[in-house]
Amino acid sequence: MSTIKTVEGNFQNASARYGIAVARFNSFIVDKLLDGAIEALQKHGVMDRDITIVRVPGAYELPVAVKKMAASENYDAIIALGAVIRGGTPHFEYVAGECVKGLSHVSMESGLPIALGVLTVNTIEQAIERAGTKAGNKGEEAALTAMEMVSLLRQLDS
Numbered sequence: 762m763s764t765i766k767t768v769e770g771n772f773q774n775a776s777a778r779y780g781i782a783v784a785r786f787n788s789f790i791v792d793k794l795l796d797g798a799i800e801a802l803q804k805h806g807v808m809d810r811d812i813t814i815v816r817v818p819g820a821y822e823l824p825v826a827v828k829k830m831a832a833s834e835n836y837d838a839i840i841a842l843g844a845v846i847r848g849g850t851p852h853f854e855y856v857a858g859e860c861v862k863g864l865s866h867v868s869m870e871s872g873l874p875i876a877l878g879v880l881t882v883n884t885i886e887q888a889i890e891r892a893g894t895k896a897g898n899k900g901e902e903a904a905l906t907a908m909e910m911v912s913l914l915r916q917l918d919s
């Protein structure tokens with residue numbers, strides 16, 4: 762049997778506090794991601810009082826809101842949810858790019874796990890597929906990632 766130590770997160774973090782930052786743009790998709798995220802947290806024992814939803818206008822606004830949330834020290838992890846759907850203009854590239862770059866920057870600066878539940882897709886159909894139909898629910902996946910990372914970082918701290 763191997764004697765190599767492995768450190769890995771699990772989903773037993775019922776005592777952690779989760780912030781969910783949600784973009785209102787494309788809310789018919791993002792609301793499904795939010796439902797998936799909340800269900801995943803509740804299924805693993807997270808209490809409603811340990812979940813806070815923060816709403817912003819669009820995905821572009823997620824990084825600045827998440828930065829404030831991280832600085833507040835009120836959360837053990839933040840789940841960022843949005844849907845950027847390609848249109849006929851380069852706007853998509855800027856919104857999607859700045860959103861993902863900004864969230865990654867905040868995570869590295871703060872040391873807080875920030876789960877990326879922001880869809881960046883070419884079509885509405887692709888968004889629907891990832892919001893609880895044939896390609897799963899990326900909000901649920903982001904919530905599970907947040908839980909796993911809280912657990913992992915706690916173990917790495919100890």
Ligand code: INI
Nearest residue numbers: 784786818819820821843844845846856
């Ligand atoms: N915001 C989104 O969340 N998704 C999009 O697809 C989108 N598109 O395509 O324009 C979008 N734009 C708004 C942007 O996030 C800002 O709210 C806006 O530019 C004001 O700063």
